[in-house]
Amino acid sequence: MSKLWGGRFTKETNKLVEEFTASISFDQKLAKEDIAGSLAHVQMLGECGIIPLEDADKIKEGLLEIKTMVDQNEVEFLVEDEDIHMNIEKLLIEKIGPVGGKLHTGRSRNDQVATDMHLYLRTKTTELIKLLEDVQGALLVQAKENIHTLIPGYTHLQRAQPVSFAHHLMAYFWMFERDKERLIDSLKRVNWLPLGAGALAGTTFPIKRERVAELLGFETIYPNSMDAVSDRDFILEFLSIGSIIMTHISRLSEELVIWSSQEFQFVELDDSFCTGSSIMPQKKNPDVPELLRGKTGRTYGNLIGLLTVLKGLPLAYNKDLQEDKEGMFDTVETLEGSLMLLAPMIESMTVNKDIMRKAINNDFSNATDIADYLVRKGLPFREAHEVIGKIVLYSIQQQKFLLDLSFEEYQEFSSLFEEDIYEVLSPEHVVAVRNSFGGTSPEQVEQQIKLAESKLGK
Numbered sequence: 001m002s003k004l005w006g007g008r009f010t011k012e013t014n015k016l017v018e019e020f021t022a023s024i025s026f027d028q029k030l031a032k033e034d035i036a037g038s039l040a041h042v043q044m045l046g047e048c049g050i051i052p053l054e055d056a057d058k059i060k061e062g063l064l065e066i067k068t069m070v071d072q073n074e075v076e077f078l079v080e081d082e083d084i085h086m087n088i089e090k091l092l093i094e095k096i097g098p099v100g101g102k103l104h105t106g107r108s109r110n111d112q113v114a115t116d117m118h119l120y121l122r123t124k125t126t127e128l129i130k131l132l133e134d135v136q137g138a139l140l141v142q143a144k145e146n147i148h149t150l151i152p153g154y155t156h157l158q159r160a161q162p163v164s165f166a167h168h169l170m171a172y173f174w175m176f177e178r179d180k181e182r183l184i185d186s187l188k189r190v191n192w193l194p195l196g197a198g199a200l201a202g203t204t205f206p207i208k209r210e211r212v213a214e215l216l217g218f219e220t221i222y223p224n225s226m227d228a229v230s231d232r233d234f235i236l237e238f239l240s241i242g243s244i245i246m247t248h249i250s251r252l253s254e255e256l257v258i259w260s261s262q263e264f265q266f267v268e269l270d271d272s273f274c275t276g277s278s279i280m281p282q283k284k285n286p287d288v289p290e291l292l293r294g295k296t297g298r299t300y301g302n303l304i305g306l307l308t309v310l311k312g313l314p315l316a317y318n319k320d321l322q323e324d325k326e327g328m329f330d331t332v333e334t335l336e337g338s339l340m341l342l343a344p345m346i347e348s349m350t351v352n353k354d355i356m357r358k359a360i361n362n363d364f365s366n367a368t369d370i371a372d373y374l375v376r377k378g379l380p381f382r383e384a385h386e387v388i389g390k391i392v393l394y395s396i397q398q399q400k401f402l403l404d405l406s407f408e409e410y411q412e413f414s415s416l417f418e419e420d421i422y423e424v425l426s427p428e429h430v431v432a433v434r435n436s437f438g439g440t441s442p443e444q445v446e447q448q449i450k451l452a453e454s455k456l457g458k
């Protein structure tokens with residue numbers, strides 16, 4: 001048997017054309033979805049009397065046998081058969097005879113492939129939500145152990161104000177929480193059924209799209225057949241959410257690389273997540289966070305790639321659309337691999353609490369607090385800011401930090417200073433008094449962790 005569409009042709013396809021246009025090397029990943037879509041379609045064809053019930057049953061049996069073969073890796077997919085849809089249809093006809101040719105009644109590969117992609121992304125999106133929750137769980141484990149661990153908080157990567165390390169980690173929890181929300185929301189649109197749109201204009205057969213939607217668990221049916229076969233917005237949406245997730249992963253990875261450097265030594269990544277150098281025996285490299293940061297690039301590329309494919313495409317189906325797949329698979333696999341590594345890497349890292357705490361002794365990150373102190377004594381904030389600027393400059397010249405200055409020295413700058421200034425300046429106090437909602441005080445961080453746990457259903 002040659003090409004399924006061979007009737008109109010007088011010549012064999014050029015071999016290079018065959019290879020160039022085939023998608024089977026990558027769309028075989030859609031085999032399960034393709035079979036699931038066909039099973040629902042043929043069930044509906046039988047129920048609607050479009051093909052005899054016994055034919056529908058034979059086709060279903062054949063498809064289930066092929067599914068088993070696919071599961072057991074027994075199918076040899078052929079480039080001559082171009083894509084997953086024709087490979088499976090041809091296998092079916094080989095298995096059950098010409099009756100297999102009835103499967104494609106009232107259907108086109110255009111609505112078929114779109115349906116496969118919807119089914120695939122629905123499964124993957126649901127799995128990715130779980131993986132994001134694992135990362136959130138790991139962040140929570142570390143956060144709970146570090147509510148009272150202090151770390152310099154930065155702006156412009158300059159020491160700004162001390163914060164609870166748990167607070168810093170929890171910032172990422174909420175990024176991943178929004179990512180999850182975005183994925184969940186996208187499922188609404190992933191759950192639109194294209195099948196039944198035919199090639200572009202609908203079909204002459206009395207099909208029941210609602211029945212197929214019900215069998216495949218879709219919530220909505222595309223109301224326009226031309227939109228149904230040419231829409232790839234749901235993939236764009238997935239790729240953009242994926243890019244945002246990778247952006248978050250990349251930012252966290254960058255912090256891990258910085259924190260685990262010799263200069264910082266705030267955390268130590270577990271040996272099992274690092275690699276060595278082939279020449280410098282002393283090295284322990286943070287390859288995993290580096291690669292997570294690096295892999296972010298390809299997910300942006302996949303998004304821009306598909307946006308570019310779609311821009312300027314006339315309705316309805318065009319072969320260009322076949323280019324929607326490899327980037328999507330790549331982003332799915334990149335996200336899966338990244339999230340799977342991130343969770344245990346966070347959970348297993350050692351937090352060097354003492355080094356973090358010592359770092360805070362050696363900076364001016366409590367300067368805002370003396371300003372606030374003078375403000376509470378009645379000085380306008382602008383004036384207080386000026387006074388503290390001078391104190392900081394003086395301290396730098398004296399090679400001292402704010403807690404090293406004597407009471408007499410403070411009095412030189414303002415008579416408003418009293419002995420309690422030293423307590424006010426202690427980093428623990430500085431953190432504890434930032435007790436506004438969402439702030440870094442232990443009380444607020446504890447509340448935040450409770451809220452986070454409730455989001456995870458804990």
Ligand code: ARG
Nearest residue numbers: 023083109110113317321322
């Ligand atoms: N392999 C094709 C794709 O991925 C399936 C649809 C082919 N449709 C067509 N009219 N040639 O887009």
